[in-house]
Amino acid sequence: MQPNTNLSETFALSSRELETLVAEALRCGGNWCDLYFENTTISNLMLRDGQVSSGGHHLDYGCGIRVLSGEKTGYAYSESTDMPSLLKAARAAGAIAEGRSAVAPAFGRSTVCVQKQDFYPMRQSWKGCDPAGFVPGLLSIESAIKAKDSRAIKVIAMLGWSLSEVMMYNSFGELCCDLRPTGSLSVSVIYCDGRSTQTKNASRSFRQGAEFFCKENIDAVVEEVTRGVDALFEARRPKGGQMSVVMGAGASGILLHEAMGHAFEADFNRKGQSIFAGRLGEQICRKGINIVDDATLPACRGSLNWDDEGVPGQKTYMVTDGVLTSYLHDRISAGWYGVEPTGNGRRESFRYNPIPRMRATYMENGSDGSLEDLIASVNRGIYVDEFSNGEVKIGEGDFTFYVRSGFLIEGGRLTMPVKDINIIGNGPQALADIRAVASDLVVDPGKWTCGKGQSVPVSCGIPSVLIDNLTVGGE
């Protein structure tokens, strides 16, 4: 493994000291140890009521130490990286091995140990940037929105940026470092037409440096948050029930995230909890469908040069030509299944041990025509294109996601706008019920965050798809 940036000065530790910490952590007999050092700065500026009058800056610094004894985990962390504090944490984590007779190692080792490409190089580092330079851009957002739509009565815009310096060292003697920038712009607008009030949100989030806050991204958010406002005021709830759903390209990728992605995370399968446990190699949807989880998309919010266990970022095919071909692995699950880790070991911060998590999850293009073709093939159903949160029950496979906006489909045409409805289904059944996949893949550029006890940035995407038999909430 090659460090792409040397951060040993940031954390003020020598190679000898790293070796000493690992040795101390394994003193009770553990058979794997990794150290995760993190120095994160998070800053934000907020536009509200026409002025940028609040903002802040937050530091988070520390080291997490993990010891594995077989598949068992000991974890501790320290917010100070002086040796006495770290040694104390190492001993606390190493206690997992106390009283256990020798067990076989159960961690997966990657044969690919070199990350040759930086998936998110910063053209302009957030470090040392002058926040005053962002204020005019934020102010321009409100004026641009109000110029486009006089019904906009309140605008909130939040620019957030962060930079994480991460250094990982493990008991193989492997050292790697990563600089992880993120820039995010979220805009929320309240519209009022004198009779009712509606809200609309849009965001952009990329792993980029200060070049993120550019005219192109500002314009894109303004365009998105002012698009379809008329429909928002006209929208009604449809009559609910089971129906065909055309999911527009991009944000509809939440379907993959909730309905399939979580159930493919290998920890749930290793423990027998997932509805997809024991189904590797089975045809789970129609031929031609490929579903991937990808850490290698340039500047993508879900991309990673290295995962949080020091495994190089990579692209993982979970479903290949309709067949379940891989789960998403961290080192523990990879060891248990006897495969290589897939680079999905992720954590929110040094305070958490890594677990299998998604990165950028999407379906590759199909060959069933265009979005218009899909809509034309539906007699009665809905088309959906804006979402908020989703959720899944891993064992049952039941998923849900919330639709902010869409349209009723009647006789192959979009008719009445709809909003504020929930859609539910069952993961394996929904996969089997995918009737058509268009060739217009979009990875959504929004600010998606996945919660699984820990929050991590992710992305999702999908071409337009047509799914039969989903349950839609309504009057």
Add this chain to the structure above:
Amino acid sequence: MISKQEKELALQSLELARREGAQHCRICLSKNVTDMVDTLDGEVDKITHCLDRSLSISLFVDGRFGTFSTNRLDGQELQGFIREAVAMTRLLAEDPCRKLPAPERCCREATEGTEMQTYDESYESFDAESLRTLALAAVVDRTGYQGFKVVSEEGEASASEFDTITADSNGLMCRLRETNFDYSSQVTVETPDGRKYSGYWWESTPFLGKLDISGTGREAVRRAAAQIGSAPVAGGRYNMVVSSEMGFKLVSPVLNALGGYSLQQNNSFMAESLGKQVFSGGLTVIDDCWRKGESGSRLFDSEGVASRPDDIIRDGVVKKYFINTYIAGKMGLSPTIEEPVRARVMPYPEPGLDRDAILRKVGSGIYVTGFNGGNCNSATGDFSYGIEGFRFEDGVLREPVSGMLVTGNFLELWKHFLYAGDDARTCMSKLIPTLAFAEVDFNG
């Protein structure tokens, strides 16, 4: 707990901020120690030791305001951090509404931090080995089940201590010290046809001696097994009874809509409702914030403003908005505590009703034991949630239900409120009992 040295450092940061140019400042020093033991299928799977310290600083500089935090509390590091924070605050626009709360509104009673009696002295002698023993003692006996097998059982035992000091440049000094002991169990069961069902249950208390985990795993298994064979029933309009563990999903959106930020941004379906009867006359919600010995009870909010038990909704009439110092200035209203500390839905129509009594009173409908995703439009109150639970008839639970959605509007839903039980779980932050509503739309 926070040491004398840490406390002094935090207080020094007030002076540091003043020296760097801040006219006013508020700090909050938090220290949290948590130990956890996770079990998987009857064996210890993970042990975790956490120690967090964080200093949050709110700065008021030349009419401007910024919020900052760091966990690097070394003296020199802190000085540099505060200097940069003051400089960043100066970049922001002036906002005359940003002020510290008036000293007379602030809490003066929280001097030791233990006034709410949520600190268990025995925490200090509770060691990692005791926690491991506790976790293993709760493991479920997997034998004797008919019609399904337990395929996975995860447990988590934790012991934690939380200590926080809030102080400001007007002389505010509040402290809160709490302990917490928790155990949770998550179980997956499988039927002979390969279908899986999950169940979850937990216990939580500030006092080790009150933590009874003997039935936690069994309850998780019972909840998983009760869902076997669940399916949607015909969509339509039903009475809805919601379990006491899940009622917060229906109460929280209303409380959020009474919050100042939503109101000030015209993003609240409760706008212009103060003093008006907007709900069923049976609905009374109070802020029961001083319940001693229960987690979540507080003498002060994040600004240091003193809490007091108070009506939020009385007989269906909205009695209170939650307006912090900033929003009070923006909206020209009198400030209150910034959010309810412990919202409590009062029993209706009489005290003492439990779930079964409410099911009998309602007669037939759908009893909701879980919400799966969904959302609420904060501007309109429209909502849609996935649900699971049971159909009930003649006051008796019948077949399990899943794969259904409940859809409506919160203003309408609470106009159709029927009953509230007297069975809220005191280990939850909101005290919400079993709730019943009429004429709710379900889709399946």
